[in-house]
Amino acid sequence: MYLDIGNVLNTSPGITEQTLDRLDDRVAIAHDRIEEGREAEEHGYAALNLPQTVDTDEIRSALEPFGTPEAVLTVGIGGSALGAATISDALADQTDVEAHFLDNVDPEDTAALLDSLPLDETVLNVVSRSGTTAETLANFLVVREAMEDAGVDWTEQTFVTTGDEGNLRNLADKHDLPSLRVPDGVPGRFSALSTVGLACGALQGIDIEGVVEGARSEMDKLSGSLEDSPGYAYGAVAYALAERGALTNAMMPYAESLEYFAEWFAQLWAESLGKEGLGQTPARALGATDQHSQLQLYRAGPRDKLVTLVRPREREDIDIPETDLEGLSYLGGAGLGDLLDAEFEATEASLAAEDRPNIRIEVDAVDAHGIGELMYAMEAATVMYGELAGVSTFTQPAVEWGKKAARGLLGGGEFEEADAVADKREFTIE
Numbered sequence: 525m526y527l528d529i530g531n532v533l534n535t536s537p538g539i540t541e542q543t544l545d546r547l548d549d550r551v552a553i554a555h556d557r558i559e560e561g562r563e564a565e566e567h568g569y570a571a572l573n574l575p576q577t578v579d580t581d582e583i584r585s586a587l588e589p590f591g592t593p594e595a596v597l598t599v600g601i602g603g604s605a606l607g608a609a610t611i612s613d614a615l616a617d618q619t620d621v622e623a624h625f626l627d628n629v630d631p632e633d634t635a636a637l638l639d640s641l642p643l644d645e646t647v648l649n650v651v652s653r654s655g656t657t658a659e660t661l662a663n664f665l666v667v668r669e670a671m672e673d674a675g676v677d678w679t680e681q682t683f684v685t686t687g688d689e690g691n692l693r694n695l696a697d698k699h700d701l702p703s704l705r706v707p708d709g710v711p712g713r714f715s716a717l718s719t720v721g722l723a724c725g726a727l728q729g730i731d732i733e734g735v736v737e738g739a740r741s742e743m744d745k746l747s748g749s750l751e752d753s754p755g756y757a758y759g760a761v762a763y764a765l766a767e768r769g770a771l772t773n774a775m776m777p778y779a780e781s782l783e784y785f786a787e788w789f790a791q792l793w794a795e796s797l798g799k800e801g802l803g804q805t806p807a808r809a810l811g812a813t814d815q816h817s818q819l820q821l822y823r824a825g826p827r828d829k830l831v832t833l834v835r836p837r838e839r840e841d842i843d844i845p846e847t848d849l850e851g852l853s854y855l856g857g858a859g860l861g862d863l864l865d866a867e868f869e870a871t872e873a874s875l876a877a878e879d880r881p882n883i884r885i886e887v888d889a890v891d892a893h894g895i896g897e898l899m900y901a902m903e904a905a906t907v908m909y910g911e912l913a914g915v916s917t918f919t920q921p922a923v924e925w926g927k928k929a930a931r932g933l934l935g936g937g938e939f940e941e942a943d944a945v946a947d948k949r950e951f952t953i954e
């Protein structure tokens with residue numbers, strides 16, 4: 525994996541080479557703090573140890589009873605679904621086992637998915653660190669009933685990944701369900717390279733060991749200088765640009781197999797760094813599609829954005845047939861991948877031409893090693909950014925208010941947050 529930050533030097537907003545030097549001094553101090561946290565396996569910092577602490581053999585043996593199913597249905601939300609979805613999305617070409625994710629409680633979507641699944645050949649992978657997340661438990665109860673209605677013994681097809689206590693741990697113990705522990709000290713959004721993010725891929729027969737190896741290669745680059753570590757460099761430069769007004773970061777991968785990666789990055793970046801009035805808003809984008817959409821804003825809107833362009837150096841290609849279509853004959857003989865790469869480079873240059881800061885990230889391929897590198901580097905970037913910004917990277921207190929309000933609205937207890945919902949200021953237009 526490599527990072528090219530040439531297009532953030534002297535852009536607007538931008539940084540200078542002198543800024544980079546000063547930033548590097550701060551990275552060295554932050555790195556020492558991070559290493560202390562990793563050494564002590566402190567909450568959050570422990571996530572950066574996962575490439576050397578996760579036990580893929582343990583994951584595979586826990587899943588032994590399920591063999592190779594036709595489909596895996598992961599029920600979880602946030603970091604308990606997005607890491608697994610990112611890995612399955614990136615490596616879908618490695619497996620014939622379908623991966624589906626229920627990480628919302630939209631009844632029409634859930635009904636359509638359950639109608640489409642071969643429930644008797646589907647492993648239900650229920651993931652929740654706390655075991656109290658309303659969406660996850662609600663979806664589990666609905667899926668379990670659908671399995672029972674279909675005459676499927678859900679206890680034979682359900683796998684649980686959870687903490688040492690709580691509803692899901694009790695369920696696993698009561699029904700002797702195969703299960704794995706969520707590792708200590710790893711917040712959900714940092715858990716992709718753990719049992720949480722790897723179990724689904726293991727059920728699909730994906731090369732989870734390769735994912736961990738890729739992550740390990742980026743872990744081995746962590747050092748006191750941003751010039752050694754693409755992850756640290758990305759986090760430090762994104763922080764410096766945010767300090768200079770780039771309050772949005774458009775994550776724009778040029779690969780359909782990285783679309784979930786952008787969604788996973790959005791949680792990691794927003795939930796970790798959006799604290800005390802600080803943070804940088806992750807915008808999920810996709811190349812080349814968003815060249816016909818959001819690029820207008822990125823290139824000609826407010827000078828308040830960083831655009832992150834991600835692509836694999838290699839991809840399987842499809843030749844575009846020769847054509848005499850008016851003005852399009854140049855496409856003949858090229859490949860779709862050639863076109864996508866040309867558009868990547870054109871977008872990068874079009875932003876630079878307007879002095880709009882953008883960073884290029886390249887992996888050799890969207891394969892096990894590549895996705896492991898990419899996810900680990902972004903986690904390291906997040907931790908570095910959080911250290912430089914001085915925020916509490918590994919907590920998420922702001923999400924609790926809404927949870928209490930929703931629970932109160934459903935009669936799950938007396939919460940002043942639910943009362944506040946009733947006090948909504950109204951000004952309606954019909």
Ligand SMILES: O=P(O)(O)OC[C@H]1O[C@](O)(CO)[C@@H](O)[C@@H]1O
Binds near residue numbers: 603604
């Ligand atoms: O794994 P759990 O406990 O169900 O939490 C799911 C998600 O909800 C959050 O705790 C936020 O509510 C995320 O940080 C987490 O990834």
